[in-house]
Amino acid sequence: MKSIRHLLNPLDLSVEEIDTLLDLASDIEHNLPKYAHVCDGKKLATCFYEPSTRTRLSFESAMLNLGGSVLGFSSADSSSAAKGESVADTIRVISCYADICAMRHPKEGAPRVAAEFSSIPVINAGDGGHQHPTQTLTDLLTIRSLKGRLDNLTIGFCGDLKFGRTVHSLIHAMVRYPNVRFVLISPPELRIPEYLRDDVLLANHIEFKEVGNLDEALPELDILYMTRVQRERFFNEEDYIRLKDCYILDRKKMKMAKPDMFILHPLPRVNEISVEVDNDPRAAYFKQAQYGVYVRMALIMTLLEVEKPC
Numbered sequence: 417m418k419s420i421r422h423l424l425n426p427l428d429l430s431v432e433e434i435d436t437l438l439d440l441a442s443d444i445e446h447n448l449p450k451y452a453h454v455c456d457g458k459k460l461a462t463c464f465y466e467p468s469t470r471t472r473l474s475f476e477s478a479m480l481n482l483g484g485s486v487l488g489f490s491s492a493d494s495s496s497a498a499k500g501e502s503v504a505d506t507i508r509v510i511s512c513y514a515d516i517c518a519m520r521h522p523k524e525g526a527p528r529v530a531a532e533f534s535s536i537p538v539i540n541a542g543d544g545g546h547q548h549p550t551q552t553l554t555d556l557l558t559i560r561s562l563k564g565r566l567d568n569l570t571i572g573f574c575g576d577l578k579f580g581r582t583v584h585s586l587i588h589a590m591v592r593y594p595n596v597r598f599v600l601i602s603p604p605e606l607r608i609p610e611y612l613r614d615d616v617l618l619a620n621h622i623e624f625k626e627v628g629n630l631d632e633a634l635p636e637l638d639i640l641y642m643t644r645v646q647r648e649r650f651f652n653e654e655d656y657i658r659l660k661d662c663y664i665l666d667r668k669k670m671k672m673a674k675p676d677m678f679i680l681h682p683l684p685r686v687n688e689i690s691v692e693v694d695n696d697p698r699a700a701y702f703k704q705a706q707y708g709v710y711v712r713m714a715l716i717m718t719l720l721e722v723e724k725p726c
């Protein structure tokens with residue numbers, strides 16, 4: 417039996433496969449009409465057990481752009497999870513209704529369980545505080561398009577590095593490119609998880625530092641990846657309130673950044689980037705959201721093994 421390809425972790429794709437996928441996404445960006453029918457008759461199921469705006473709608477937009485159709489649910493309450501159905505049972509059923517499934521779940525590892533029971537490709541659209549591989553593909557496409565490369569970069573991650581799954585996934589993906597350094601900017605309570613520091617950064621001899629001060633870090637960065645403090649993953653509200661506004665990027669701070677340093681943010685933004693920064697040509701976060709559609713189109717085509725049109 418032919419094996420089914422899933423995307424659960426950014427490392428499920430090799431560097432070469434990511435390159436090919438980003439090339440396809442760039443071609444889609446510049447030749448959108450060419451792809452309008454490549455998924456005619458195919459269906460994407462979006463199974464979202466956690467809130468989402470960009471990820472779910474960009475998946476849907478991606479499939480519609482390819483000529484396919486979409487079905488799904490946008491909260492656990494509106495699915496049979498509310499009646500106690502397991503992810504394993506749900507995906508068995510969804511496999512009869514759709515050709516590919518994007519799943520977001522508050523429990524880490526839930527999409528992996530789904531993949532075990534699925535007869536269609538499963539895409540992890542975010543599992544708890546763990547991973548978010550399609551945001552990573554979006555981030556890689558954004559960085560490559562803006563900077564022209566994925567190597568030789570100093571990348572600053574700022575904010576909630578403990579619970580931010582987009583941070584975890586992007587670090588995993590970026591350590592595979594030569595001469596990438598990280599500046600990890602967070603309060604002590606929100607530092608990256610130990611496993612990421614020990615098993616990924618230290619184990620691969622990656623240059624990084626953990627700092628508390630954004631102003632001091634700014635001048636050396638090629639990319640600043642801002643994140644919101646992940647309220648829903650905190651154990652108590654007091655800690656959230658104490659930490660939520662620990663970094664606010666504003667116009668004054670941007671004067672310290674390189675003229676070609678781009679700001680990325682997976683969105684949603686809360687207060688961590690002042691709206692006055694939105695008009696700065698270095699603010700790339702809305703463009704990044706747009707890239708998310710192209711990269712998900714490329715991913716759907718890749719997992720469904722749809723031929724690139726000539």
Ligand code: NCD
Binds near residue numbers: 471581582644682683
């Ligand atoms: C992120 C997520 O869901 O992890 N959002 C997104 O998918 N673009 C980031 C966040 O929620 O802060």
